[in-house]
Amino acid sequence: MLFQWIMGIVALGALIVLLASDRWTSKSKHSSYYDQAKKPSGKEARFADLPDTSTNDKFYSKLNAR
Numbered sequence: 001m002l003f004q005w006i007m008g009i010v011a012l013g014a015l016i017v018l019l020a021s022d023r024w025t026s027k028s029k030h031s032s033y034y035d036q037a038k039k040p041s042g043k044e045a046r047f048a049d050l051p052d053t054s055t056n057d058k059f060y061s062k063l064n065a066r
Helices: 002-025 032-038 054-064
Strands: none
Touching: none
């Protein structure tokens, strides 16, 4: 019985240490690091260069017809 109590206290202590260390080492979303990682300097927005797919409409409409 005493062994179970000791193991329960050890497990609870390990959980508290794990959660506390995770909280202490995490980056805040309001920090400057988060802003730099989210929006790197000198980068422009990339837009997708999608080809015109309307030239293949006849082919694919034949495939989809039953």
